[in-house]
Amino acid sequence: MKTEVLYIMLRFWQGIKLGLILAAPWLSNSRLLPQPWRAIVMSSALLLVIIASGQAHGQEAPAERVAQAQVQEAPVPVSVNLAGAFLEGSNIHDLGLLSAEQIAAADRAAAENFAEVNPRPPRVGVVRSTGAVPLSIEQGFTLRTQLQKGNRLWTMAIRSPEAFGIRLHFSNFEVGEGSVIIYSQGESGLISHGPYTGKGPNGTGEFWTASLPGSTAFIEVSGTDAPKLQVSEILHFDKHPAGVSEREEKKTGSLPLPCQLDAMCFGSSSVHPFARDAVGQMNFVDGGMGYVCTGTILNDLDNETFVPYFITAFHCISTQSVTNTLEVVWLWQRSSCGGTLPSYFSLPRSNGGTLLATNPTTGGNDMSFIRLNGEVLGGTLAGWTAAALPSSFAGIHHPGGDWKRGTIMHAELIVGCSSLPTSQYHYCEQDSGITEGGSSGSGIFDSGGRLMGQLFGVCCPASHGDNCVNSDCTNRNQYNNVYGRFDVTYPLIQRWLEIGGTIHVDRAYSGVELGTPTQPFNTVTEAVNFAWNGARVNIRAGSYPENVTTSKTLTFLSNGGLVAIGVP
Secondary structure (H helix, E strand, C coil): CCCCCCCCCCCCCCCCCCEEECCHHHHHHCCCCCHHHHHHHCCCCCEEEECCCCCCCCCEECCCCECCCCCCCCCCCCHHHCCCCCCECCCEEECCCCCHHHHHHHHHHHHHHCCCCCCCCCEEEEEEECCCCCEECCCCCCEEEECHHHCEEEEEEEECCCCCEEEEEEEEEECCCCEEEEEEEECCEEEEEEEEECCCCCCCCCEECCCEECCEEEEEEEECCCCEEEEEEEEECCCCCCCHHHCCCCCCCCCCCCCCEEHHHCCCCCCCHHHHHHEEEEEEEECCEEEEEEEEEECCCCCCCCCCEEEECCCCCCCHHHHCCCEEEECCCCCCCCCCCCCHHHCCEEECEEEEEEECCCCCCCEEEEEECCCCCCCECEEEECCCCCCCEEEEECHHHCCCEEEEEEECCCCCCCCCCCCCEEEEEEEECCCCCCCCCCEEECCCCEEEEEEEEEECCHHHCCCCCCCCCCCHHHCEEEEEEHHHHHHHHHHHHHHCCEEEECCCCCCCCCCCCCCCECCHHHHHHHCCCCCEEEEEEEEECCCCCCCCCCEEEEEEEEEEECCC
């Protein structure tokens, strides 16, 4: 082996899959490898697996796969039973009550932000500053406790009175080998999230945490070396993020309309169970306020991986900065028709993601497409199709953030809103059930569980004025639900649906390079630069005379025989 290059070689036997795990700790310190090559194995071992490639392509994918994701168990905080870990007047920081005027001002601002959307995504939270100086370990806002074996524990709590829940915004986060756990006490017991390590889940030192119930969030940091972190703001849920039906003691709005139908009460020919379970409830931060919408996780064309590709409405999320604040809550639904509801804050949830494609509301079809961080937690993936609407189809959604509902609809040919042309949108009339604010971004699905569009809102024909929506359950024929067409979305996200979790490389390819099976990159460097943590790179057999370095965690696969990287 030449000392200036790294060979990645694996012999191929037809029909046999063979893996080789390179010993990363040895290689990263080996004198055989010059420094540029050590980076390629610093974060994890490189797994090389031989597979036979080949993928069917088309403008639809069925809902036929179930992800077997392992949901991480909730961490157990040390400080929960540690006397003196939290003391009033010391490390418990009370932000005081939100005033009625602050809440009213937030409602006015939210109405202005979504003035062009009917019905608007409900506002459920207000971002609150923790003070002129961010709460941090360095500034002495915590208490420190000496633990065994040289470990130390730093503790701090933030109280926002009368909050239904809290999310924390961490910045300047760098805890090295230490770990951070956040927790609170909910109606069903202790709720905890973490551990957060290093520079946080995004590796950037900045992120929004998962939500905690109640008005007080507890933070504990454990480790041997002094960590760094700041909490400069929180999201205070002044309305329950789980919907108005959850705030039985402190109602500040009407319950969902009585014609709402439980999504669990439909047969599979009306509401496909895979599509139903692929729908998630969203909350996110935009302009200093928290809102709720709905979205759907989609199947892709790579049968070897499960990547959480998520579609919602552009008017809900349209920038990467807002995507960073996203929390998607899965399986917020009854156990069966008329069954019990789970504890909302105990449900699996995804936090943050990468915004991959958008199409604006005006001039487009109001679509945003996101790769969520982490694994597929909902368990199933919805299919999708660019075909025409069938005679009857179902909407699956979270009205007002409430538990999952179903709506049966048919296509309507009326065009009542010139800014929402039929070339970009489906017009639909509700036959049973109804959508409300918070249903934005939710999908319509055929009987096979294939998504055909995502909800913008409603169109009120001019003859009915602007206030024809949701006054009661008897006026559904006075307006149309309007969904962004998936056949318009498909060309914008086709690349990602074909890639799935596997980026393809073929040195002999000379066309437009997209990293897909039919339009691969022709260098490994391009694939690595394009890849995200956790992606696979499938390399066609051959010699790739290039230097490749990366600190990403990637899986490299040889396709069709021997692959040599760095060999002239």
